[in-house]
Amino acid sequence: MELKRFILATAGHVDHGKSALVRALTGTDPDRLPEEKLRGITIELGFAQLELRMPDVLLSIGIVDVPGHEDFVKNMVAGVGSIDLALLVVAADDGWMPQTEEHLQILIYLGVRRIVVALTKIDLVEAADAAEEKVRAQLRDTPFGDAAILRTSITTGSGVEELKAQLVREFSALVPQRDLGKPRLAVDRAFILRGIGTIITGTLVGGTLRRGQAVVVQPAKIPARIRTIQNHNREVEAIGPGTRTALSLPDVAVAREKNTLGVWRGDVITLSEFGEASAIADVMLSRSWRLPMKMRSIKHGAAVRVHHGSANFNARVFFQTSEELRAGETAIAQIRFEGPVFLFAGDRFVIRDASEQNTLAGGLVLDPDASVRNFRNAAQREFLAERAQAPHDAGVFAATEIGRDRAVKRNALVVKSSFSADEIAESLKSANVIERGELVVDAKWWNEFLRQAEATIDVEHRTHPNHRGLALSELRQALARELPLPEVFDVL
Incomplete structure (x- = not known):
C-alpha cells in the first residue's frame, strides 16, 4: 500500500x-x-x-x-x-x-x-x-x-x-511535498529528555534527514549530528518532507533563552552547504483589502515583527518606491532584521506590528541575501521586479541571478532557492548562458567581456609593438574591475 x-x-x-x-x-x-x-x-x-x-x-x-x-x-x-x-x-x-x-x-x-x-x-x-x-x-x-x-x-x-x-x-487531490534535496526543519519545541539528551520537534520541508547525518542549527551555525529520528512515536531511519518529526541531537544544548548558545524554538535544522543566515532580505509585501478601515498604513521605516517558520524577529521595513503600504496594495520592500535570519528565496512570512496586536501584511522573499547599498540601484530594481512577476519559475530565478551578477557558481543558483538542482539545471538548457565548469555566465556579457579583453591586448600591441605580448597577470589586472568573480578570468 x-x-x-x-x-x-x-x-x-x-x-x-x-x-x-x-x-x-x-x-x-x-x-x-x-x-x-x-x-x-x-x-x-x-x-x-x-x-x-x-x-x-x-x-x-x-x-x-x-x-x-x-x-x-x-x-x-x-x-x-x-x-x-x-x-x-x-x-x-x-x-x-x-x-x-x-x-x-x-x-x-x-x-x-x-x-x-x-x-x-x-x-x-x-x-x-x-x-x-x-x-x-x-x-x-x-x-x-x-x-x-x-x-x-x-x-x-x-x-x-x-x-x-x-x-x-x-x-x-493534493501532491505530497517535493523532496528538493534541501531539508529544513523549523524547531517548534526543544527540551531535554533524561537519559537521551536534547530533543527537538518540528515539521520537515524541502528534503530528507537520516539517522547519523551531520546537520547544522541555524542561524547560530551550531554543528550537530542526528542520533535518532521519530515520527509519531515510531523510530525511523529517515524522514521525508511534509512530515512531523522529532530529532535527538545529544551534542547540542537547549538554549536557556533566545540568542544564547544552543537550540531554541524558531531555529532551523538544515545542512551546512545551504548557506548562512542574513540580516537583510528584499521582499514583496502584500496587504489584504479586507483589513478594517481603522487599520493604519505601514510607514517607510516602520518597526515590525516578522514571523517566519516557527520564529519571529524584530525588524524594520523600507519601501523601494513609496512611503507607505495601504490595505489592498503590494510593494517591493527591504526588511532589515535585528540579527541574522535563515531564509530561502520563495519563503513566505507574516508581518505583525511591533506590539504583536495586529497582523499587518504577508510577504514573499525575493532576495534572501540583500544589501542596503544596492536596494535602489537599477540592476536590483530590475532583478526584484522580474522575480516578483514569477517567483515560482526556476527559469526566471536563474535568469535574474545570472543577469544581475553576470557570472555565478552553479551551486549558488541552488543554495537558498526553492528549486532543486535538477530544476535549475533544466532551466539553464534554454537560457542565454555560457557554462564553463562550475561557472554559469550571462552570454551577452561574456561576449562583450571577450571583446574587451581582445581590445586590451590590441592596445598593448599597438602601443608596444616590440613587446612579446601582454602577460596574463597584466591582463588580469587590466580587467579586474569587470570581473564579477575571480574565477571568470581563469576560463577566459
Missing part, C-alpha cells in the same frame, strides 16, 4: 472547538499543558496523528492544532507555515469572529492553497442553512470561495465521519 504524508493545521477563533474536533477525529487530546486544561483554551501548538485510507493508499496526516485566542496569534503563525491543508473551524452559534478573519488572512499570506471549513456546534442553532451561508459569504471573494463546508457537532457526533471523508477527497 502506498503511503502519502501530509500536514493539516487548524485555524479559527478561540472557543470554536478546534481542539475538540481534533480529539473527535484522532482520539488524541492536543492540549498538553496544565494551563490549557485549566483555562479550556489552546495556548501552545498541539499535535496529533490521523490515518485515513483510500484504495491502495494510506494517508498519514500530521495535525497541528493552533491557538485561537488573540494573545497567542504568534503561536498560531508558527503552526501553519508548512502545511498542505487548513481546517478552518467556525462555530455556528458565534459565526465569523475577529480571529476567524485574522487566521484566514494569515493562511492567505502564507500561501495555503486549500481549506476545509468545519461549521461546529451545529446542534446549538436552529437556522443551520443561514449559519452556513454567512460563512460562505465571507469566503466568496477569497482564494477559498469554493471550499467545502461541513456541519459538525462534537456533542452529538454528527458530521465527524463526513468530515473525514471530505479530508480524504481533499488529500487525494
